[in-house]
Amino acid sequence: MTTHEITSPEELRDLLGSPMPRALAKERRTLHRRDREWLAASPFCLVATAGADGACDVSPKGDPPGFALVLDDTTVAIPERPGNRRADGYRNILQNPHVGLIFLIPGRTDTLRINGRARLVRDAPWFADMEIKGHRPVLAVEVAVEQIFYHCAKAFLRSELWQPATWRPDALPTRPRLVKEVEAPAESLADLERHYGPDYAKKLYV
Secondary structure (H helix, E strand, O other): OOOOOOOOOOHHHHHHOOOOOHHHHHOOOOOOOEEEEEEEEOEEEEEEEEEEOOOOOEEEEOOOOOOOOEEEOOOOEEOOOHHHOOOOHHHHHHOOEEEEEEOOOOOOEEEEEEEEEEEEEOOHHHHHHHEEEOOOOOOEEEEEEEEEEEEOOOHHHOOOOOOOOOOOOOHHOOOOHHHHHHOOOOOOOOHHHHHHHHHHHHHHOO
């Protein structure tokens, strides 16, 4: 079977058609009151970055609702929390400041999208507002908004993402078993099960 590659914007437009005027006009550069309310209700976002060589990364960020701090009408900040220390996205930002953010609210089928330019900040007066359970972030991603808009619900409706009847968390092996099989660490399966066991949630901010 022959693969037909799309190689031009014109070919892409001929295939997909033109966007509705409303889809183009919805882009904004400053936060609306409703955007602030959305960010205050969102406990989760995806941060997309790309390095100087074009290598991409998408990193999930999550905390209690409102973790993304609104600094002013054109600036938001996302705190760093303890993780695997790979810092792939952060290293990308040092090379290329352009980022894309998608903020989700559980149960909602639309999303808030923000594109802009980011910088890494190691301290600022507003870090105190990002403390969780007494833990102050060691850095934050500060994003100057260049484009903001709401994205429609079709992907969530097609995937039935928020429909519990479609959930199959046991479709794959548990996290400890996946780590042991795919990453082949030196730890035993029993050690991994202890690591990812009930005490795992107690170490989210340390």
